[in-house]
Amino acid sequence: MAEPNIGDRIDSYCGRCKMMLAHTVESIEGGKIKKCHCNTCGAQHAYRAKPPKKIPGMPAVPESSDYDKLMKAQDPAKAKKYATSGRFQPTELINHTKFGLGIVLTCKESNKIEVLFSDGAKTLVHGR
Numbered sequence: 001m002a003e004p005n006i007g008d009r010i011d012s013y014c015g016r017c018k019m020m021l022a023h024t025v026e027s028i029e030g031g032k033i034k035k036c037h038c039n040t041c042g043a044q045h046a047y048r049a050k051p052p053k054k055i056p057g058m059p060a061v062p063e064s065s066d067y068d069k070l071m072k073a074q075d076p077a078k079a080k081k082y083a084t085s086g087r088f089q090p091t092e093l094i095n096h097t098k099f100g101l102g103i104v105l106t107c108k109e110s111n112k113i114e115v116l117f118s119d120g121a122k123t124l125v126h127g128r
């Protein structure tokens with residue numbers, strides 16, 4: 001395969017448009033594309049060869065603006081208390097002593113979860 005060059009047109013996932021779109025390569029490190037910008041909305045971001053894994057009803061790229069929308073479908077009384085020793089699944093509602101109520105978006109690696117709180121997504125550990 002040919003080495004990528006700055007200025008090349010490349011397909012990447014755009015977090016703002018939330019779909020695979022034509023992008024332009026902006027920087028390369030070690031023969032790999034680091035940054036690109038979306039030809040549609042102009043957003044500059046890291047190169048993403050594939051769209052993030054989707055969970056039905058969950059935003060692919062969580063933003064704090066999604067929080068209210070997701071919280072509406074949740075019952076705060078059913079929130080599980082967050083502890084690093086707990087085990088959490090995507091779409092579960094958790095109650096964190098510091099960050100408050102959050103919704104589990106994805107499980108990363110074996111002991112990390114990405115959780116959307118009112119002030120944005122955070123990575124927490126679980127299953128310790």
Ligand SMILES: [Zn+2]
Pocket residue numbers: 014015016017018021038039040041042043
């Ligand atoms: Zn875009």
